[in-house]
Amino acid sequence: xxxxxxxxxxxxxxxxxxxxxxxxxxxxxxxxxxxxxxxxxxxxxxxxxxxxxxxxxxxxxxxxxxxxxxxxxxxxxxxxxxxxxxxxxxxxxxxxxxxxxxxxxxxxxx
Numbered sequence: 001x002x003x004x005x006x007x008x009x010x011x012x013x014x015x016x017x018x019x020x021x022x023x024x025x026x027x028x029x030x031x032x033x034x035x036x037x038x039x040x041x042x043x044x045x046x047x048x049x050x051x052x053x054x055x056x057x058x059x060x061x062x063x064x065x066x067x068x069x070x071x072x073x074x075x076x077x078x079x080x081x082x083x084x085x086x087x088x089x090x091x092x093x094x095x096x097x098x099x100x101x102x103x104x105x106x107x108x109x110x
Contacts, residue, residue, distance in 0.1 A: 021084040032076030039069030 046063025053059070 020087045020089065022087055023084075026080045026085055028076045028080035032073045032080065035069050035076065036073035039066045039071075039073055042066030042069060 042062045043066030046060050046066050049062065051060050051062075
């Protein structure tokens with residue numbers, strides 16, 4: 001008797017192992033990095049800078065806003081790692097569309 005059943009999931013092919021992801025160029029990484037940078041700056045200002053309690057109603061707004069930005073930054077970066085964008089190996093060229101302007105071609109006589 002064979003242990004292989006027809007209802008089992010198919011074996012992974014070689015192409016599935018070589019999937020290319022967006023990696024560092026994923027927009028979620030850029031957003032996470034920028035929010036993290038702003039979060040670090042605001043957190044440091046909240047800890048070491050002027051608390052400005054008289055203007056914020058006795059709340060350290062920089063500290064709390066910095067911590068929230070750091071948490072949101074972590075969410076974006078974790079999201080990009082857990083669910084990466086898969087870049088297709090081959091993309092079919094766009095069909096000729098008369099309503100879409102074509103790129104300008106440079107004269108070849110120069």
